[in-house]
Amino acid sequence: MQDKYTPADIERAAQQHWDQTGAARAVEDLSGQNAKPKYYCLSMFPYPSGKLHMGHVRNYTIGDVLSRFHKMQGYNVLQPMGWDAFGMPAENAALANNVAPAGWTYSNIDYMRSQLKSLGFAIDWEREFATCTPEYYRWEQWLFTRLYEKGLVYKKLGTVNWDPVDHTVLANEQVIDGKGWRSGAVVEKREIPMYYMKITAYAEELLSELDNLPGWPEQVRLMQKNWIGKSTGVRFAFPLADNAEEKLWVFTTRADTIMGVTFVAVAAEHPLATRAAASNPDLAAFIEECKQGGVAEADIATMEKKGMPTGIHVTHPLTGEKVEVWVGNYVLMSYGDGAVMAVPAHDERDFAFAKKYDLPIKQVIAAAGETFSLDGWQEWYGDKSKGACVNSGKYDGLAYDAAVDAIAADLAAKGVGEKKTQFRLRDWGISRQRYWGCPIPIIHCPTCGDVPVPDDQLPVVLPENVEITGAGSPLARMPEFYETSCPKCGGHAKRETDTMDTFFESSWYFLRYACPDNATAMVDERVGYWCKGGIDQYIGGIEHAILHLLYSRFFTKLMRDVGLFAFPGGDLGEPFANLLTQGMVVAPTFYREGENGKKLWLNPADVDVVTDERGRPTGATLRADGQPVVIGGTEKMSKSKNNGVDPQALIDQYGADTARLFIMFASPPDQSLEWSDAGVEGAYRFLRRLWKTTYDHVQAGLVDSKIAPNLLSTAQADLRRKLHQTMGKVADDYGRRKQFNTAIAAVMELLNAYDKCELGDAAGRALAQETLESVALLLFPIVPHIGQALYAELQPGRDAGSQPFPKADPAALKQDEIELVIQVNGKLRGSIRVPAEADKAAIEAAALANPEALKFMEGKPAKKVVVVPGRLVNIVV
């Protein structure tokens, strides 16, 4: 064994060994004869943006730790990897550097694959695929045509961001302060025909199945529940005042306040608004103004609320009063019927709107002990759990439920309304007017209409040599792509030039890993083996908590309903049994201000932080010139703040194990991780020390680790107890808690205790052997290269990854005496040692005799003594 820790050599050797032995190959057992349970460990696949960032390293290290740990626990493990290869950045790169999106993407993949390999992840590379290949996307085209035939895909108008200068549709991200990112032109909302997936048909199932996901974080289930947004209310109509046959429909969850309606608000795109605007230039101008700016909900919701009366009046269905219709810029056409009843007294937004435009406010709910005033909004006005109806005629005195029931019944009797369950969830618009995506397999025929591309003409291949101009879709300028003939009538027809939302690819990739080579079917019985009962562990960023995870759940149900899972184990209710959402990686920011006040962001790697004698930061200087820089906040690593730290530099300097160890030690997986160079040094130091400790032991000669417990000194028995406690602790942290920082801390503590313990005698040598072998295996899932090397030194010829994970010996855990803390009135005053099996009375007596306790009891009698077994005694005086 060499005395120095040389990560580069060790890591190369270990990776070669794993490659040669096929250590990461996953083989399914379709016969069911292998007793090993399967463990499918999946990390969210990366977008091939160029090179790995810290978030990737963190994500895939977590997955690798869980994969390797479960393999040692006797599972048949699958850990795959692939590429979410379609998307906007490839088009942006094409624009910026004049490179073809396909070539750019494939070369990024090659580089990032080599980075992943250098990190030593136990990935089964034979299952790798990129979603931009026809072999992959043909199956989603195929599924699309099936869903189209079933009516689960349909076409309707949708609103997009339109750049009037570049003549192109913009993503929300490309709209900055309501203006196009390249042109700077004010963006307009424009309605265009798009294909939609009927996710609302699955709203109820997607909601109720959340209760069957105990392995998901509560916060994610809650976010999805709120996103689906099931609400029960009343949908009813206001007949138009001058034509009772025509009706304006609204939905409300507050039908109990219906007698307080003082106006009705409709979206700018609502037909009534359009009609009123025809004879009202001011209103037409206002509607135009509403169409300015992007479609993102966050922008619309934070916009100043504006409105204008239409001059149209409707009749209140219960009172018969005339109510004016307003256009409001905060009313969304895509929600419900694009119109809302306004009850300013009991809705905060309506209240502000009514105050602004001096509209009447009519109180119809009163709560005991509260006074209604028009001076300002109060929390209880909108609280449906408080109060009862007033100024509401026959409904006076009724509380929420009773009032809603009575009002819904009266509306129903008049034939103008009914109780209804509504979802906030909207259908998923999947059309994108972009090039680098999966072509939508539809042919538009002047005689037959929209015709899905037949199976034998799939895939519709995306041409790879195109010119990207940033204006409009390149496919729409390529006759050789869109000119085609109708599959039904054979006549001249035009191919759809829109591509699919890239969430389409990521909604089913996890199933394809089970059968990436199947050229005749989307999925096969291997999915039944690996995905039975759900993927055992899914790991990815919290930012995907809603959209990606919801779409994936939806796809699994769609594929089931298309009959794709007709094989054993194929009754997948939910795709992901257990979910771990990792936090983001953040780093400090530094900047200097330029003459124009513009901030010039400096990379943390180029900055030295100056501290006072207690280590508090007092300032920072740029290494290049030694001049001061401003310390900004700690933020998510990003290009714009130039605070990204390249993992490659870290791997090159310290090796993969140090990178993996630091990233796992710095914080628990679900919290954000703050980057620190000094912490990396610490991780490297620990590995060096572990190497040196093992080296010293090996130099003294290997021994059998079998120990006769009666030969151990007290200190040695204590160390052995700590060793076996650590085994239990680490297995629990890896398996149940998925908290790796505390597992590492526990091993560090063990090694500290090892250093302090006298181990020179025969029993000590055996204990040292047992401890070091165990430590190599305990840390193997996190730092597999050094773990592999150390274990092979301690047990020549043996392979660490094939060993069972260390298991605590109950006999080693036994303790004769335990320490209990003594409190007086809840304050820590001392401690006592008692036999482990001491009963409450004995503990109480020992506590009351303790001199520290007596001192702080100041001669007063104990009013009460609380004994918490194994922990403490609290004496109350």
Next chain:
RNA sequence: GCCCCGGUGGCGGAAUCGGUAGACGCAGCGGAUUCAAAAUCCGCCGCCGAAAGGUGUGCCGGUUCGAGUCCGGCCCGGGGCACCA
């Protein structure tokens, strides 16, 4: 604006079911070793206080023998908001 999460020493964090707040690590300080430095090893390290002790987990209030942990109200930071992935 709406939904969700978080806030503990100079820093990252620990405290798993309401029971010793600050494990483990970083930084810092003191010492050993060295011609010197690096590396390594030993010790100290929340705040106030000479000590006894007091005090302390974003802020205010509550429940409890006991609250970082539970409840109510606020402040601050972050994630998502349907075309970034």
